[in-house]
Amino acid sequence: MNFEYVTTVVTLAAFVAIPCAAEDVLPSWNDGLAKTAILEFVAAVTDESGGEYVEPSERIAVFDNDGTLWVEYPMYTQALFAFDRVKQLAPQHPEWKTQQPFKGVLEDDMKAVGASGMKGLMEIIMATHSGMTAAEFEQEASDWLATTKQPRFKRLYSELIYQPQLELLAYLRTKGFKTFIVSGGGVAFMRLMTERAYGIPRDQVVGSSVVSEYEVQDGKPVVVRKPEMNFIDDKAGKPVGIYQHIGRRPILAFGNSDGDMEMIEFTTAGKGRRLGLFVHHTDAEREYAYDRRGHVGRLDTSLDRADEMGWIIVSMKDDWKTVFPNR
């Protein structure tokens, strides 16, 4: 190997990589407390000569999905997928016509579905997300994601992702962070959109899951999804999911609801510099406005504790210049 060539390449590459001083790495973020907190945090943990430097292998950033990276209002996207599956599977289940919460789904009676509570929602998930192979589920969910549009914005759900967060994810990665999703959604569902939408590979998604089993069916090895919850990645489950899957305490965590509070509490309680942030849905015009009384993504206790804990509340209305990517 010719070392002169190598030296030349390294020198020029370093030169080319220096960003122009005027470059805005987060162009869809308005100047303000949140943007400053992010930029200062990243500068501190990547400054080798500073006292708050963090090795690249420890630069773990975790993001909730629903309401933090994509729209969750008025109903979680995965629940809408499950409702559509109930309608699709109804001919094979005549008993659903009279049996809640399925009756409510078939009659678009969301009040009845809501009245069935978490137990009802779990019944719907089990009936629509199991009893099939992993590959069959992937096909069903991929087809739905590729074709179903959100009524208000008339765009695919996988396009209703937040442009400022896409910039933040990309920026963190250029700074040596490894970015993960840690969300209450089903891991097998979320994975189908995270790679293309966020640049987050399938194996960097931590989520809820059903028990699965390996079987050889007609000589073909398959994984089968069973009608039993394996793990619920919400609230106190999130730090556990992080431990089991990632194996390191993150240094940055971003959520939007009380379901993310334990994850952010766990993250910011670590030694050294840490950053915890919540998206606050304050923008009824460009997206939705909900917090303490939201029927999804309730942000209440976390809002009360934010000041004391040093958590950053990111106001969608004030901190984000744009919400969705341009078509």
Add this chain to the structure above:
Amino acid sequence: MNFEYVTTVVTLAAFVAIPCAAEDVLPSWNDGLAKTAILEFVAAVTDESGGEYVEPSERIAVFDNDGTLWVEYPMYTQALFAFDRVKQLAPQHPEWKTQQPFKGVLEDDMKAVGASGMKGLMEIIMATHSGMTAAEFEQEASDWLATTKQPRFKRLYSELIYQPQLELLAYLRTKGFKTFIVSGGGVAFMRLMTERAYGIPRDQVVGSSVVSEYEVQDGKPVVVRKPEMNFIDDKAGKPVGIYQHIGRRPILAFGNSDGDMEMIEFTTAGKGRRLGLFVHHTDAEREYAYDRRGHVGRLDTSLDRADEMGWIIVSMKDDWKTVFPNR
């Protein structure tokens, strides 16, 4: 940005990156069927103009740990750690003096320990791997790994890793593969050595785990390890672990025992080109020789099925030029 500079960099970088025709990417592998199978497989799935091309995001390679990447004979390293923990914790457990399998461990009576079977081993694991925080366990296991030497080779266990496999892992990564460990060992134990030893980050380790819970202890958020198995990543559990954690069927799988058979069966049953390999421990002189009657890492049914399934049996004695890295 000066485009002339950029062009120069790209040109020079491309020039520097072209390997010399004579470069051997797997220098510790002897020429033979196994090495040829690996090189031909990688060439085929990375050749964009060929019919067997695989997108980088799908280039998932999974490796068992014990006996595939590091020594497992005469006893799994993690079991040895557990036995040492039993001795260390014995003063707090006077009842262990008369109670199997603990009595056997304290008296170095491996026959008695073995007679307690899988149930006994689980009791030992539960008693030594739980009832503490994640951070406390990490400290205990890290200290042990940093100081305990294997008696025959007089080296740290984390140094008794296979040089040919280090080369293969590195080679696969240069070819756009993402490398994972999928092993029966405890994920929290394995992670402590995989990054430095193999270049495999903590979150790319799939393993067995205990139930864990999030708690705030004296105001400090911690994850606590409970005395209950969460998941056993062995045999038919391995494809399930792959599904839950990685979310893609691998295209290459490397194991060494019947505990890896389902993982390799699942991998090689996928569409398109696939590669399944087993390390065959045939080298009593440089390492150990065991297979069909091994009390650890039994390789029996897989050996019978290898020909029919197209699985590659890698003979340590014949296929590996060196076994361990030079000091």
